[in-house]
Amino acid sequence: MSSLADHIEAYIKKMLRSSKTNSVELSRAQMADDFSCVPSQINYVLSTRFTLERGYIVESRRGGGGYIRVGRVEVTDCTSHAVRLLQSVGSELTEKQMDNILVHLKDHQVISLQELRLIRGIVQQEVSKIGQGKHVLRASLVRSLLFFIIESKS
Amino acid sequence: MSSLADHIEAYIKKMLRSSKTNSVELSRAQMADDFSCVPSQINYVLSTRFTLERGYIVESRRGGGGYIRVGRVEVTDCTSHAVRLLQSVGSELTEKQMDNILVHLKDHQVISLQELRLIRGIVQQEVSKIGQGKHVLRASLVRSLLFFIIESKS
DNA sequence: CCTCCTTTGACTATTACTGACCTTAGTTCA
DNA sequence: TGAACTAAGGTCAGTAATAGTCAAAGGAGG
Incomplete structure (x- = not known):
């Protein structure tokens, strides 16, 4: 590193x-x-x-x-910003897109480094378990986990 | 050896x-x-x-x-308990099975009522978005959300 | 033998870094 | 005024440095 x-x-x-x-x-x-x-x-x-x-x-x-x-980019309200980002996540998500979003949220203090790592780990593990529809599962997981974090913090 | x-x-x-x-x-x-x-x-x-x-x-x-x-990452008793529970279920999860697990975990104070409701809501939302593999997605989501909750608490 | 875990290696994918060449904008001076 | 010069930054393709995947071979215990 x-x-x-x-x-x-x-x-x-x-x-x-x-x-x-x-x-x-x-x-x-x-x-x-x-x-x-x-x-x-x-x-x-x-x-x-x-x-x-x-x-x-x-x-x-x-x-x-x-x-x-x-x-x-301006971030006045972390929550609404994150929600907007999440909405921009369509039904599929590549690994790189996911990473960019997570780094974005971390750099703007919406999530912590630990949370970023945990999400990456969880998604990686779940995605590796299935053969098809990896991008769809990734989108679901990222949306859900982020939504959960945001909801828990507010 | x-x-x-x-x-x-x-x-x-x-x-x-x-x-x-x-x-x-x-x-x-x-x-x-x-x-x-x-x-x-x-x-x-x-x-x-x-x-x-x-x-x-x-x-x-x-x-x-x-x-x-x-x-x-910290692995608490709660974590391993929940993980075992989920593993016993496997890669697919019906709505009823999910509910049973969530209620069980709530009864044992692993998650709160609010968290239970949040998980149910998120899973419902995500599962309704896809046509195939609902049970597989549900299993992934529940596993991931529970793991995240428990990890984040420690 | 049979099965499960381990070990290997050929092939693949990703990321970092460099250098030659290209584009744009401001400045000078005949 | 516009041609030539100067001072930036941009692009792209090639090379090197890593790590990942997958299937086949090997080996130990039952």
Whole structure:
């Protein structure tokens, strides 16, 4: 758990946490230099870890004075936010989609890391037991478990 | 007695005991090398000995910087009791069987009345959404929700 | 023998990282 | 004013580093 990408991810998240505005602006070249890597590594991190599904918004501009801005989606009410996310879960869910949603909720303090791990474990176990309809079962389980958490907390 | 798998199991458990965080991270290739076996042997040990029912959560990531993390979850008397109950039922569950289990667990103060109602509601909701495999889905959902409830309490 | 658990290895899947090449935007100067 | 230059960031495909799957072979106990 210590790839370069992880460190860059952690660094950006740390910057985000200490930002009042819920968004940070960074220079790709500068960043690449700081982490001694090629600039496109920054794009890799952004496109794998700071996606909309995970609750982040990335904007950028090229040319002189160019920049990359990373923002978090606004969450005023955790519960309604989670409910909306859940509704966006259709009748099927891939493992990656599930992960993105869980990370999204964890990063926005709707669920804890322990809860995330437990859900992943439970779903993994249940899904491995059946042959067909894995994506459908995953959607049901994730919806149900999240709904249960949210309901219990309110 | 004392197969290679047993040794690997014991080694991981030893690492877990001496870990402050109740979880250890290991490299599959490294491990296989240490025990002079093929990497998939590690998967065998993990999938037969470090299951959720036995109180372990296994997470992993492939690719560069990949890892396998084994974590412990508290297994209380309540957990094993409920798990046994569910195992006796198997992979399918009728509504009546489900109710019997839920009532039993409520009577023994493993879950509250509210939780009982919540589970029933969630399961009803989810099961009504699908055409086939209702009993299988019900079993999965009840198992998962109960496990989650009990784990979260400890 | 028969069965169950273990062990192996060939094949597959996923993730990280790099570098060459492309696009966009601002700046300068004939 | 627009061509050339400079200063960003973007894309994509290839390589390397891990882990996962599955079925077949092996072995110990009944």
